[in-house]
Amino acid sequence: MASPESNTASSPLVLAILDGVGLEGPTADNAVTSAAAPFLLGAIGGTVNGQPVVSLPIHAHGVAVGLPTDADMGNSEVGHNIMGAGRIFDQGAKQVEEAFRNGDIWGETWQMVMARQQRQIHFVGLLSDGNVHSHIRHLKALVTAAATAGAQKIVIHPLFDGRDVIDGTAEAYLADLEAFLADTASTHRCTAVVGSGGGRMIVTMDRYEADWTIVENGWKAHAQGSARPFPSAAAALAALRAEDAGVSDQYLPPFTVVDEAGVPVGAMHDNDAVVIFNFRGDRVVEIYRALTEEPFTAFARGPLPENLLVVGMTLYDGDMGIPAHFLVPPTRVTGTVSELLATAGIAQYAVAETQKFGHVTYFWNGNRSEKFNAQLETWEEIPSDNVSFDKLPKMKAKETGDAVVAAIESGKYPFIRCNFAGGDMVGHTGDIPASIIAVEAIDEALIRVNAAVKAARGTLLITADHGNCEVLIERDKNGAPLFDAHGVAVPKKSHTLSPVPFIAIDYSTRTITSGGVSDAGISNVAATILALLGQPIPADYRPALLSVS
Template structure:
């Protein structure tokens, strides 16, 4: 969709400070505790408002759902709200549509003598998966008379309160026991591990994670335990203060101590995660042939594989999926590409797919090779609290070069520190991460002023601004030792939206009811001096002179 000129234009730099929301301002708010002179100055000098980045504002089923980077960047780029993965799956289950198509093929495999394997994040966080969807599939499998089902669980600790994996395992075990008693189905947990230890890598950052998952889920090569709960308890006993997300891989043994659920020829595998970024690599391991070289799979069983959703539309990953995703076209960057505007997008590995793939409406390629430049800065492969500054400086370096090039009219970037370090639950590390981002913002403010650009700063969701678990009254919770329980998940905080125009134009905030991330695209277009498309939510600013 080609855009037309509307009013005086300038170049725009759009920064997503990932996971840096507006917090309570207390002793667990890493954003408030950090020294942020540049962001403070930006708030004093620019137009400032707070916008929604969770729940229905980003297409999730309810306002109790926390936002996340995938949906946040989807909505930032799309300019309007559309149903996200969780909503689409809920609708498909309610209508029964999910039990048609690929589900029928998986059932046929299992009915022909194979095993149905259900692999995914065991969580009710509703960010990558929801255990409710797993339970629905287990119930349906029993109703359809399947004889053998194996569940491969990935423990969360990021999208839900940390150290609660035992609650989710117990809930699943109870559900499986009830199914066995009712229908006689042979259904049990076969393998598992923490989501940041196995299987759920993204963007090729740590393929050995996926290899460890493959070895546990498919080959049965991991320490054997009598049950998933026994494996979790052993891991916690071996490592003090172990986060659920880092529980080592395990396999559940049968009565003879042998793996009870390896994946074999003739089986069916369903990956029930609906979010794509951390599903693509394990999907490729199951579905690609001899061209796959990212790790030695040792044995590649011939199975029917399906994802919960289509994870990469451009690459067609996977070929089979249970629920079709919403089609997103005419995103802000697609419109700008159609208009011939040169764009630059940059982030380190951990968020590169967000500022490109998700921003572009779940499309992995460029809209216009001639006018778009994407730059990925390799992330460090160490725990994020050990290098909390991450690649803030390097990202700023790249942006400074893009700003200095007058050919780039729209420049966008993601700074990962607030989110990735926030997920560690380590308050001091999160403070350093925020301060590192602030230093980068300060450098970019100087460049924006020198080149007379418009600078926009926001976030895709909250995280670092609330680093402690709280009770229903908002008071910090303590663990058994009386220490505050570090929060490792996202929040439902509002996020800042700051506009500082160094071009000399006069701007004012627009009167927008319940502003959210969806208003960002129209704001970008307005600041670029272009006519806002009718399908975008309204701009948060007006140019008045």
């Protein structure tokens, strides 16, 4: 094993993950092909500065990343998990589906919830069938089970999507939920109501402590029942649309449903139970903390309801022990590429802005918050802007590129990984001009990173975790653009099923060629890293995408 002192990086390997940058043909809504991005587009086409490079399309969705079907979009968490693990394993959605099928979900934690059936049972999460953070069928199955077991009052606190599903559909999802709750209440002679809600990007679902006011909005709406009052969730949406006809579902302001006396119908009280039904953890860790942590200092929360039980769908953060109780146990991921490199004594550097920092660390490392070897690993977080990302669409591409260049020039790190967030985060706004700017900013950063890699006689790998900004208008089943009643194209703000690029640019004295891997996907990236660093590849890893000689 090499020691930190002897481990130099005269020929570093740099992995640049372009979050949300997929491959599709040129269209007016393809921010990748529409961008003035000569380096990236040339590399995708197989040439850099007139020289041939390896460029392959690879899979980043569906069964290739451990999701139930090929109709399931990839996402950043799954993408970094699979990329860092080098293998395909069941991901959150698939794990949950299996737990419902085999009955494991109704174990000890669910029985703890049902022990509170004489109190209120709350369900908090994303009202969506995008299958990225949650799925409506999971919520309905849990509610049905609770009502069947004798729960007296069930309260739903839905968060509206507009990112992983078509925007502007909150009313349809709410109507479906309300009809289901009415049927549940009638069938099981219980109370089943919507207690509060709001859009996911300003209510409850913050991540990486980027903006605790989002969580505070959720605390006030769900727990205190002190958000703006309305007689029903439908009335809330109608009023909010009337005030801002163009508001995206994901930015719907928080609201609380109250009765005729103005009393919240579903605020949280002593001895209640709360089930967070998102299976993906990054955007519900903070609301869990707000509902459980003592002392709590992120905002002026005030006292918690006494003996409040809060459980999650899955284990969201194993190192932090969040949540303490969960319905579906996680897949333990060991032997990730960074664990293997740390064991081999190879120094590593990881950098991303706040919105994606957890992806190049926690998710990349197999859902582990801590470093494998603090002496060998350096992590750098660049603070994201606290604005809607279409307002500052370059995000922190320049700063991320600067950090990578500095890491290369330091000569300390044989392996450097980074994430450029703009393709995903700006793509989620559905703003085509802003998304084009985001891609152009990434390209400018890549040009400088490539120059630094060349000067160090290293290797640059470029890939993505999933698609997004290459398709920014919704399509029908035949691929034709969708238009609303006013003839305006419907923005697509969700991830895609597109393949993603894998590009290898080598400036060393060795020869690299495509390995000819069939059904290549992002799960093959880890073995490729090991091969380029001269490390053995575990037998259970998917094969390397490159041949090295």
